[in-house]
Amino acid sequence: MIVVGAGGGGAVVAKELAARGLDVLQLEAGPRFAQSDKEWRHFENEANNPATGIFRFGPGDRTKPPWARDLPQNCYVWQTAGVGGSTVHYFANSPRAMPGAFSDYTGPDASLYDHEHVFPFGYRELIPYYEWVEHTLPVQTAAMGTKEDVFLLAAGKLGLPVQTSKDITRAAYRPQENAILQPEGTAGRTSDRRRLVYPQAKGCTFCGHCAQGCIEPMRSPVNLRAKRSTHASYVPMALTADRWARGKAVTLLPDAFAVRIETRRSGTDLSATGVAWRGVATEESGFEEAKLVVLAAGAVETPRLWLNSGLPNPNGQVGRGLTNHYYDHVIGRLRTRTNSSKGPASAARMDFPGHGSIEQIGLGPAQQAQSLTDSDAGIAGFYDNGFGGGAQGADAVSRHIRNRLTRFLADIDRVLAAIVLTDDDVQTDSRVTLSTTMKPDAHGSVPRVELPRRSARTIANREFLVARAVELLRAAGAREVVRVGWPPLLVHVHSTMRMGLADRDSVLDENAEARAVKRLFVADNSALANALGGPNPTLTTQALATRTAERIFTRYFGGDPWIGRETPVSSIDPAVTSAVVALG
Amino acid sequence: MARVTGQGFSRRALLERAALLAGAAVLAEIPDALRVRGWLEDAYAAGPNLVEQTINGLVAFVVPGRDRYSAAQGQKSRTPGGIEAGTTSAMIATLDRFLPSKPPLSATAATVLNQVATTVRPAAAHGKFASPFANLSFADKAKVFQTIEGFGGAEAGSIRFLFGNLPDLVAFLAYSETGAFDRRRGRLRRRPLGWALTRYTGTSDGRAEFKGYLGNRKTADPSA
Numbered sequence: 001m002i003v004v005g006a007g008g009g010g011a012v013v014a015k016e017l018a019a020r021g022l023d024v025l026q027l028e029a030g031p032r033f034a035q036s037d038k039e040w041r042h043f044e045n046e047a048n049n050p051a052t053g054i055f056r057f058g059p060g061d062r063t064k065p066p067w068a069r070d071l072p073q074n075c076y077v078w079q080t081a082g083v084g085g086s087t088v089h090y091f092a093n094s095p096r097a098m099p100g101a102f103s104d105y106t107g108p109d110a111s112l113y114d115h116e117h118v119f120p121f122g123y124r125e126l127i128p129y130y131e132w133v134e135h136t137l138p139v140q141t142a143a144m145g146t147k148e149d150v151f152l153l154a155a156g157k158l159g160l161p162v163q164t165s166k167d168i169t170r171a172a173y174r175p176q177e178n179a180i181l182q183p184e185g186t187a188g189r190t191s192d193r194r195r196l197v198y199p200q201a202k203g204c205t206f207c208g209h210c211a212q213g214c215i216e217p218m219r220s221p222v223n224l225r226a227k228r229s230t231h232a233s234y235v236p237m238a239l240t241a242d243r244w245a246r247g248k249a250v251t252l253l254p255d256a257f258a259v260r261i262e263t264r265r266s267g268t269d270l271s272a273t274g275v276a277w278r279g280v281a282t283e284e285s286g287f288e289e290a291k292l293v294v295l296a297a298g299a300v301e302t303p304r305l306w307l308n309s310g311l312p313n314p315n316g317q318v319g320r321g322l323t324n325h326y327y328d329h330v331i332g333r334l335r336t337r338t339n340s341s342k343g344p345a346s347a348a349r350m351d352f353p354g355h356g357s358i359e360q361i362g363l364g365p366a367q368q369a370q371s372l373t374d375s376d377a378g379i380a381g382f383y384d385n386g387f388g389g390g391a392q393g394a395d396a397v398s399r400h401i402r403n404r405l406t407r408f409l410a411d412i413d414r415v416l417a418a419i420v421l422t423d424d425d426v427q428t429d430s431r432v433t434l435s436t437t438m439k440p441d442a443h444g445s446v447p448r449v450e451l452p453r454r455s456a457r458t459i460a461n462r463e464f465l466v467a468r469a470v471e472l473l474r475a476a477g478a479r480e481v482v483r484v485g486w487p488p489l490l491v492h493v494h495s496t497m498r499m500g501l502a503d504r505d506s507v508l509d510e511n512a513e514a515r516a517v518k519r520l521f522v523a524d525n526s527a528l529a530n531a532l533g534g535p536n537p538t539l540t541t542q543a544l545a546t547r548t549a550e551r552i553f554t555r556y557f558g559g560d561p562w563i564g565r566e567t568p569v570s571s572i573d574p575a576v577t578s579a580v581v582a583l584g
Numbered sequence: 585m586a587r588v589t590g591q592g593f594s595r596r597a598l599l600e601r602a603a604l605l606a607g608a609a610v611l612a613e614i615p616d617a618l619r620v621r622g623w624l625e626d627a628y629a630a631g632p633n634l635v636e637q638t639i640n641g642l643v644a645f646v647v648p649g650r651d652r653y654s655a656a657q658g659q660k661s662r663t664p665g666g667i668e669a670g671t672t673s674a675m676i677a678t679l680d681r682f683l684p685s686k687p688p689l690s691a692t693a694a695t696v697l698n699q700v701a702t703t704v705r706p707a708a709a710h711g712k713f714a715s716p717f718a719n720l721s722f723a724d725k726a727k728v729f730q731t732i733e734g735f736g737g738a739e740a741g742s743i744r745f746l747f748g749n750l751p752d753l754v755a756f757l758a759y760s761e762t763g764a765f766d767r768r769r770g771r772l773r774r775r776p777l778g779w780a781l782t783r784y785t786g787t788s789d790g791r792a793e794f795k796g797y798l799g800n801r802k803t804a805d806p807s808a
Contacts, residue, residue: 042787043771045674045760050753051682066683072741074733074748141804145793152798165805182802188794196790205790220788303709342782342791365782366760373646374752382726385733399751401646402659402722409759412782415683437742487748505749571707 001273001552002027002290004258004305008538009524009545010296011230011238012133012432016549018241018250019072020559025251025288026238027277029067029297029443030081031060032254033088033231036222040088040213044366047091047212048078054211055080055089059280060255069300070435071449074376075488077449079298083254084231086298086491088213090538091345092179092227094139096130097540098168098353098423099123103501112354114457117321117426119529120501120510128564129543130166134177134566137228138235139539142176143183144293145206145343150336150416151360152348154476158468160350168535171567173350179228179539180204180344181572187226188343198224210345211367217493221251223571223580225367233571243460243579244569255280257443261293261309263517266578272520278442292519292556294562296545299493299526300447301433306497308444312516317431317507318497323531325356325492326422326462328453328485330394330469332478333407341365341412346419350468356423358469365412372408377485387485388459392467393474394483399536404482416476418469421492421535424458432496451488461534492537497526511553511555512548519556523548627687627695634714636672638694641718643671645725646754656712658786666754669777670763675754693746700728 003014006028014026031083033039040054041047046056051066053548057079058066067238069077080086099105100113104122119126133139142148155173156162163172181203186195189205196205198220205216205226214227225232241247260276274289295302303319311318340362348360363371377387380398391397409413434445454462466483500506503515512527514520523545525537532540546563553559569576599704630638637653642777644653666672679689687695694715701708701716711719717728732747757763759778766773779786 020747043761043765045757046765046767049678049756049760049762051678065681068683070742071745074744076749076752128622141797141802144795144798146795149795169655174804177804183794191788191791193789201790206793207788207790214674216789339791339793342793364780365784366756366758369647369755369759369778370752370780373755374749376748378730379726382723383730383733385730401751401755402648404782405647405755406661406663406665409782412784554743560725 001025001292002288003294003296003523004275004343005085005296005298006083006230006235006252006254006523007296007298007524007539008087008230009527010294011084011234012522012542012545013294013296013549014250015234015238015241016546017239017553019247020553020557021247022553022557023248025253025290026274027256027258028083028252028254029257030083031254032083036213036231037163037215037218040215042209042212044209044212044364048367057081061281061348067443068438068441068446072448073451073488075449075490076374079300079490079493083235083252084229087538088231089211089227090229091210092229092361092460093176093346093349093536094134094179094539095177095349095351095357095535096166096168097123097535098351101530101532102126103398109354113423114425114530116500117500117530117557120499123539124572126540126543126547129404129546130539132546132563132568133539133542134166136571137179137233138570138572139177139179142178142180142344142347143188143204144175144347146337146339147360147362147416148175148348150334150338150476151472154472155350157475158471163351168351168353168373171352173186173348176347176349178344178347181226181228181234193218204344206343207346208342208362208364211363214275216343218360221577221580223307223437223576228571237571237576240576240579240583243582244573244575256286257445258297259308261305261520262287263311263312269518270516273517280348283442292521292552294521294523294548294552296522296524298524299430299496300449302522302524302526303496304434304444304447314516315504317505320428320430321495321498322430322432322449322451322493323424323426323495324488325531325534326424326458327489327491328420328462328466328483329417330420330466330473330481330483331372331408331415331417332473332476332481334416334476334478336477337413338416339413340368340415340417351535352465352468352470353533354423355464357421358465358472359419361417361419361423363417365409367408368412368415368417369405370429371417372400372405372484374487376487389463389466389483389485391483392463393470394481397483397485400482400484408482412454416434416473416478418472420460420465420469421534421536422462422463424461424531424532425455426495426498427455449490466566492525494525494528495521495530496539498529499527500529511551514543521548523554614756621789624687626699627691630687630694635676635690635694637640637713637715637718638697639672639675639690640667641713641715641720642697642750643667643675643754645756646724646751647671647758653718656719657722657725663781664777666758669758671754671758674757674762676752678757693750696732696743696747697728700731704728
């Protein structure tokens with residue numbers, strides 16, 4: 001079988017089925033990052049420049065331009081091509097979805113969710129898959145630094161309770177459940193790099209460079225890196241599945257851009273039969289037949305590949321229904337230290353069922369400056385672009401440039417920032433199509449991402465959350481609080497190939513198999529039915545991908561289910577470490 | 585506010601159309617029909633000096649410093665700003681790498697900024713700098729962005745994307761290491777200005793920042 005994409009979801013399917021002994025070929029358009037400890041850097045521009053950064057959406061050869069997208073509105077796309085996908089720059093926050101996003105939810109607040117686009121199965125059904133992934137990554141309770149201390153103390157002042165369970169059961173605050181190894185030894189206890197070498201240091205060293213890729217602790221085997229991107233967790237397991245399990249190692253082909261899904265018709269059924277790809281560096285064409293294909297190229301590229309392949313789209317839903325949590329950024333300036341630039345990027349949160357979530361976020365100076373200036377709300381005192389949102393108690397809503405920008409950044413470690421993750425509605429006109437204005441590139445027509453006006457519920461949710469974020473920052477002692485009014489930020493991008501209850505409004509059935517093409521599954525964020533109620537999507541995508549792998553194995557390969565019957569092997573298990581070290 | 589020309593179109597409408605075409609050129613790599621448009625010719629003709637001056641004017645707008653572009657807009661800073669941080673060349677390089685095109689994306693951006701600048705303040709065409717945008721006051725630069733961000737119609741999307749991202753890209757670069765980074769050697773030549781301005785302690789492999797666990801709880805309850 002072939003898996004297209006080695007990011008947050010594809011790596012999970014590949015590892016799970018490789019561990020069952022299947023012959024898995026995994027294609028990845030971006031680079032391998034085989035020597036990540038030498039290739040990745042803590043510097044923000046080196047890592048995150050959208051045109052030249054290591055973590056851009058483009059080829060591994062950084063002298064060449066990134067791959068183009070047609071983006072007909074003010075927006076910013078933050079995706080990485082390469083083994084690990086966007087999990088190489090993600091913050092590793094791994095909350096479970098809100099139960100209200102699923103078909104079995106009957107709570108008193110059920111009407112608050114996007115109930116027309118729920119998951120086609122119940123929340124309880126997903127819990128064993130969550131537990132499997134949480135053990136594999138592993139997901140742990142976040143350790144706190146100064147900024148988390150300040151954030152959580154302020155959340156308590158708002159009268160919210162602490163959430164102590166994995167499940168989100170009520171409006172509450174908590175340290176993140178995140179895929180970052182807790183600090184051990186000297187980690188988090190020194191800035192002396194001579195003492196931050198594995199195994200003297202284990203887990204998170206509080207370096208403050210999550211967005212630049214995690215290469216800590218120094219000299220640790222890749223599967224023991226603190227942040228559990230799939231580059232550090234699922235991919236090493238997939239590549240060594242013959243060693244730590246009685247499986248078969250995945251064949252990983254980086255720099256291979258999938259350009260077409262091949263199909264064959266038998267009677268009334270159309271089935272996937274293989275994948276054609278283009279060597280990004282070699283420009284050679286390749287093709288491999290397969291019994292089954294899993295698409296996991298991301299919520300923009302998966303529908304692009306589908307459409308470029310000319311696959312059927314009988315209900316017109318391919319690419320539609322894009323959700324992205326309609327982020328916003330609220331930031332406060334404090335007299336006291338927060339050490340905002342240090343430690344994990346985001347290790348504390350508040351959840352508001354029916355509305356969404358708020359995360360504490362710490363960044364380096366360049367990304368914090370970008371966060372303060374990326375706005376759809378004009379410049380305070382001059383114009384507002386007709387921005388519909390209110391201040392919600394903040395001192396200004398604006399693209400913060402000039403004096404306010406320099407004032408907020410006068411001490412990076414005395415600011416406290418909160419990101420709003422809105423539970424946004426699935427809207428059919430928010431979508432990915434093929435561009436008709438840009439020339440096709442070497443991989444076919446380029447994707448066009450359109451994000452028109454939001455629903456009233458989405459806007460109301462965002463305003464609600466911004467108001468809570470402002471309250472929190474005031475409670476934390478901020479002497480000045482501003483809202484930025486972000487334009488769409490495409491980091492959490494979901495539901496463009498959504499699974500659903502009905503044929504008419506979804507691409508995938510409840511097994512994540514395409515309704516229109518048999519033996520073709522989707523295992524990235526695009527398979528999600530909705531925006532999950534607001535929580536970060538990666539864990540749910542990974543749980544769903546695990547469930548999808550199990551369905552593939554039982555339905556098409558005659559295997560038995562394993563979730564709930566077997567004990568998962570952690571990606572930090574000594575057997576995996578030995579296998580990774582032996583592989584070299 | 586809008587003036588009607590002899591052809592019956594308001595100047596603003598023409599302005600929007602020309603800007604749209606310039607933006608479309610970025611996206612579609614210059615349809616032949618655009619070659620006759622004055623703005624496109626301007627973009628082709630925009631030499632490195634004009635582009636650099638215009639981007640200097642943009643950088644001073646977002647992160648003012650003690651430079652002459654900041655002085656010209658009437659908004660200086662007591663501390664060095666984006667121009668002193670080496671943002672301008674990094675901005676031009678980023679734009680031109682982001683979407684290679686003819687004319688270069690930086691020249692297209694500069695042309696649109698300058699053309700709109702002359703409508704906001706016609707006298708800006710004859711100032712200290714060859715770039716009309718760089719000759720504007722801070723308030724007039726804000727009007728330029730207000731005008732561009734207000735372009736309507738589905739066709740204006742590419743313009744909104746490009747100009748929506750210009751200020752935050754400037755801010756990102758100004759506070760990054762880029763002006764002090766030696767890419768060939770993979771290390772800093774000096775401490776980046778953006779780090780000094782923000783009192784950033786710099787990159788590190790670790791910090792003594794671990795404070796413990798909330799309520800000393802190291803694990804969550806597995807299920808509610």
